[in-house]
Amino acid sequence: MPHDHHDDDHPHSLLPPEPALRVKALETLLIEKGLVDPAALDEIIETYSHKIGPRNGARVVARAWSDPAFKKALLEDATKVVAELGFFGRQGEHVVAVENTNAVHNMIVCTLCSCYPWPLLGIPPGWYKSDAYRARAVREPRKVLAEFGVHLSDETAVRVWDSTAEIRYLVIPERPDGTDDLDEGALLELVTRDSMIGTGLAKTP
Amino acid sequence: MSRVHDMGGRFGDGAVVPEAEDAPLFEEEWHARALAITLACGALGHWNIDISRHAREKLAPRDYAKFTYYEKWTAALADLLVETDLLSTDEFLAGAAKGKSPMAGRVWKAEAVAEGLARGAPADRQSDIPAQFKSGDPVQTRAAGNLLVDGGHTRLPGYAAKAKGYVVRLHGTHVLPDSAAHRLGDAAQPLYAVAFRASELWHAPEDPDDEVVLDLWQSYLMPL
Structure with missing residues (x-):
């Protein structure tokens, strides 16, 4: 589609319309101008591709399942507890942990943009940023959960947290049955990204 | 008064399409570059997170609706770079x-990336404004909209405006986006998690006892 409006309020319309070319044009200008360091761009991408991801959050959950004192401290002041594990930083400066139980199922959304606990879960998946999830998670969470294969009983209340401020939420999923003998390392493997957003359950062994 | 990004509760978007846990982090290479x-540009310090969110929200509604996620980011970045004179339209x-x-x-x-990402940008600030509410207090939200700048940035979604709820927790005092997005200062004030029954928010809730919790600043709230 040709780009059909140029206006002073939106200079972006002066860049090439095709997305990949547009990003390339902007990156090239920024490098020529000395405003970004290409090696820093690579480092940012490398960090979120390989160093910061849902494995971090899974470590927190597995520890919470294994250590009641840790879980208590996490529920009281998650920012402090996850910072001590090294999971503080951009888009995770203020963290609150919420616990899923038989009585209440928590799930997280950001209806206004895409707020997500980056130091714990990394970059959000596409569906988390989609219009469908943002629009529907608050109005019909049970239908949305069903689309993820999660069917809750009527006895379980749903609590949806819309991340409208700089507080980032981490769901502590229910510990699956039959895991009493598992150590923290084995439990870690049961914790999925979606279970920490609240759109999934932890895996069963 | 609303903007196109304020889509909580909207009808017509269709099913959510889950992705495998090991799906590629970036669908396209240019997503990663965006x-x-x-x-990297944010680290230059010419804008804060509220300004960058507002830049995305003030894209023309037809662009916001048409653009994919990282196209919105790129367009808003381009606009901000010109707005702050880091680049020119020429x-x-x-x-x-x-x-x-x-x-x-x-x-x-x-070599500064790891440290910068780890430092983040905390949003809590000292404030002289005392907390008006405590956990359990009933409150009502005001009409949505920015009180300082007409049509400006705010974090009170339309679906939760003029609704009755109760305070779940106090998060401390945080930068007010309605002010910071327009370079009017941090204006920190108490921030609360406030719960609303589904039946208060929706005409036909799935279960009236389900709840939605939002983080709301004190100036968004009135005592009940």
Whole structure:
């Protein structure tokens, strides 16, 4: 589609319309101008591709399942507890942990943009940023959960947290049955990204 | 008064399409580049997170609706770079830079990335405004909209405006986005998690006892 409006309020319309070319044009200008360091761009991408991801959050959950004192401290002041594990930083400066139980199922959304606990879960998946999830998670969470294969009983209340401020939420999923003998390392493997957003359950062994 | 990004509760978007846990983090290579240039430019310190959110929200509604996620980021970044004189429209039109930026000495170097990401940008600030509410207090939200700038940035979604709820917790005092997005200062004030029954928010709730919790600043709230 040709780009059909140029206006002073939106200079972006002066860049090439095709997305990949547009990003390339902007990156090239920024490098020529000395405003970004290409090696820093690579480092940012490398960090979120390989160093910061849902494995971090899974470590927190597995520890919470294994250590009641840790879980208590996490529920009281998650920012402090996850910072001590090294999971503080951009888009995770203020963290609150919420616990899923038989009585209440928590799930997280950001209806206004895409707020997500980056130091714990990394970059959000596409569906988390989609219009469908943002629009529907608050109005019909049970239908949305069903689309993820999660069917809750009527006895379980749903609590949806819309991340409208700089507080980032981490769901502590229910510990699956039959895991009493598992150590923290084995439990870690049961914790999925979606279970920490609240759109999934932890895996069963 | 609303903007196109304020879509909570909207009808018509269809099913959510889950992705495998091991699906590629970036669907396209340019998505990664868009993320990286956005973070790197943000590190120059010419805008805060509220300004960058507002830049995305004030894209023309037809662009916001048409653009994919990282196209929104790229468009908003381009607009911010011009707005803050880091790049010019002439440079956009020419597709070439006119000399180095005076800011070039402050570029975010690769060796500083890990430390910068780990430092983050906390939003809590000292404030003289005492907390008006405590956990359990009933409250009502006011009409949505920015009280300082007509049509400006706010974090009170339309679906939760003029609704009755109760305070779940106090988060401390945080930067007020309605102010910071317009370079009017941090204006920190108490921030609360406030719960609303589904039946208070929706005409036909799935279960009236389900709840939605939002983080709301004190000036969004009235006592009940």
